[in-house]
Amino acid sequence: MIIPVKKRIQIFDTTLRDGEQAPGASLTPEQKIVLAYKLAELGVDVLEPGFPISSPGDFAAVETISRKVQGVEICGFARAVRGDIDAAVRATRDAERRRIHLFISSSDIHLRHQLRKSRPEVVAAAREMTAYARQFCEVVEFTAMDAARTGIDDLIEMVEAVIEEGASIINLPDTVGYALPHEYGEMFRRVRLGARGGEKVSYSAHCHNDLGLAVANSLAAIAGGATQIEVTVNGVGERTGNCALEELVMALETRGDALGAETGIVLDKLYDTSRIISGAMHFPIAYNKPVVGRNAFQHESGIHQDGLLKDRSTYEIMDPERLGIPRSMIILGKHSGRHALKDRAAKYGIALDAAELDALYESFKETADRQKAVSDDELLRMVSTATGQQAQVYELGDVQVLAGSAPRRVAAVTVRHLQNGTEKAYTSTGSGPLEAVIAATSQGIAEHISFAGLELHSLGSGENAQAEAAVMVEWEGSKFRGTAIHQDIVMAAGIAYIAACNAALLSAQVEQVREAAFPVVE
Structure with a gap:
């Protein structure tokens, strides 16, 4: 039996550039550097860490990432303008592998209302700037912005011009999320087969999610010949966002045999990367978000x-x-x-x-x-x-928190050890009441269990609304989750922390019983 070879899809991550353009999602240069390492560990093939000409901070972030982050191709983003290209070239000069990514609009709508230039002028600019970028970098990616709303003959004309000048990757984006999957896939087929030199270059898809079709359109692009998909973690980006990295990757992983394609993403890092990006950008993940949402693998029925x-x-x-x-x-x-x-x-x-x-x-x-x-x-x-059995190890008793304008908060708690009948009081401080309560409570836990994360959610509105807290802890290499519901968010967090610690300790007890019942025979 012959197993068909799957097409390897390059994952081009633009979380730190297009994703950051979402209102409220801006990142500091220091955050970008930390996240760039995480994205490289995730296994993305290409990393677009920013728009160098846009600000000194972005330039510095791209420059530092280019110098420090190894094992991934770094992309310098630029308009089809000499100054932009120069900045992208300088910012990426120390990269182990790099490319220059320049763009210009291609649709009549953009030419008429935004650029206010004729088509010959825009095609000439695309040609000239591609040739200019090619002087500095062997790999040039060209984007025909708003390609999905561009007449096919006009699109082919622009693509032919930049291929002649040395562009080796052609990106045909659905910039405003307007295309339907069959239309988008057909556009790739027609350009690839219709443009002179079109079969000698690679194709990339960059889809926005205005109609909820970014992942579907990206899959259609793969069927149409694209070998690179431009994505963001959690689908962050302008307006409703971009094609979500985790959704595309798992579509290819789950239905790879039908789609004939695969990626090199390290799957077991998807969830943590998603949560880290969410936290850094202060963008909560919807409960029903595919793959990484809270409800994606939870069942109540x-x-x-x-x-x-x-x-x-x-x-x-x-x-x-x-x-x-x-x-x-x-x-x-x-x-x-x-x-x-x-x-x-x-x-x-x-x-x-x-x-x-x-x-x-x-x-x-x-x-x-x-x-x-x-x-x-x-x-x-x-x-x-x-x-009639004591199912818990620890229980949170009284909690008092001193709030105010001082930079540190003070918390006093009592922690009961239910299995030996003891109760002790503990105090600690924190930059906020939650931190202070967790710090105080942790003193009452004899085992070295590490606090790993907290989620807070409202379960209603009005005076009687309750808060649900979910706390993650780590112990001996494993993670455990505890939940609690209370009208006081501080109490909810403290009780959830105790519940997570109980889960870890009770899990260990179960394992000890199992090992005693089924000893390993050497």
């Missing part, structure tokens, strides 16, 4: 939960753990069934008999009907009541 517990493939087409996502697929809410409750208790090392499960289920349903979800902390308390 009892029917779905039952299927997943029997075989993951019943309701999941991707394995979250391959993407670096902690396994927490079962969300306990009013639609959950007994199987999910029994499974969650088992993960904490607690086996429930029929009577205990019935008692737990009755209490659980009553709570779930009153609120959107049941947190780990609440569930463990219910399990303790239903079984």
Whole structure:
């Protein structure tokens, strides 16, 4: 049996350039350098770290990234203007591998209303500036901006001109997210086959998501002959954003046999990279965001939960753990069934008999009907009541936080060790009340468990709104998640932190029991 060879798609990441152009997403040069390393570790092939001519900070960031970040091609972005090209050339001069990426508009709409130039003038500028850039760099990428709304003959004329002057990569963007997939794919086919020299160069797609079609259009471009896709992490970018790196990569990974294409992205770094970019840009990730959204691998329906517990493939087409996502697929809410409750208790090392499960289920349903979800902390308390066993290791007691205009906040907490019956008070400070409470609480945890992240969400509006906190901790190389719901966001965070620590410690206890029952025989 002959296995067909898949086409290798180059991932061109423009998170730090086009992604940063989203309102409110700007990054400092120092942040860009840190993120550039992360994107290189993710395995992107080309990195566009900024627009050198746009500001001294952007120039410095591109220059530093070019000098320090290895193993990835660095792209200097420029308008088809000598000054822009000069800045891009200088900023990328120390790169291990580099390219110059210049652009000019190609559609009648842009020529008439933005550039206010005739088509011969614009084609002449594209030709002249491509030749100029080619003097300094072997790899020149040319972008015909608004290509998707350009007449095909006009587009071919411009592409032919820049190919003659040495452009080796042609980018045909859907700049305003207007194209339909069949139209976009056909444009690539017609240019590739219709332009003189068109089959001797590579093609790139750069899609925006105004109609929610950026990923679909990018896949259509691949079918039409594109071998490079320009993406951003989390789909950030102008207006509704760009083609999302994680969505494109997982479409190719999941349906690669049908699409005949693959990438070199390191899958288990997708989730962490997504969260780091989200945090740096202060752009929250939608709950229902494909691949990396909070709900992407979480299931509340009892029917779905039952299927997943029997075989993951019943309701999941991707394995979250391959993407670096902690396994927490079962969300306990009013639609959950007994199987999910029994499974969650088992993960904490607690086996429930029929009577205990019935008692737990009755209490659980009553709570779930009153609120959107049941947190780990609440569930463990219910399990303790239903079984008469202490299901928790630690519990957060009294919490007092001193707020005000001073630069540091002071928190005092009590932490109960439920399995040995002790309770102690701890105090600490932090730059905010949440930091102070976490710092104080951590003193009461005997084990060296590291705080790894916090998410806060509102579960309503008005005076009775509650906050849901999700805390991630790391212990002995593994990550554990705890959730809590409270009207006070500080309390929610503190309780969620304790719940995450309990999850880690109870998981360890389960593993110790398993090892004792099934010792390794050498």
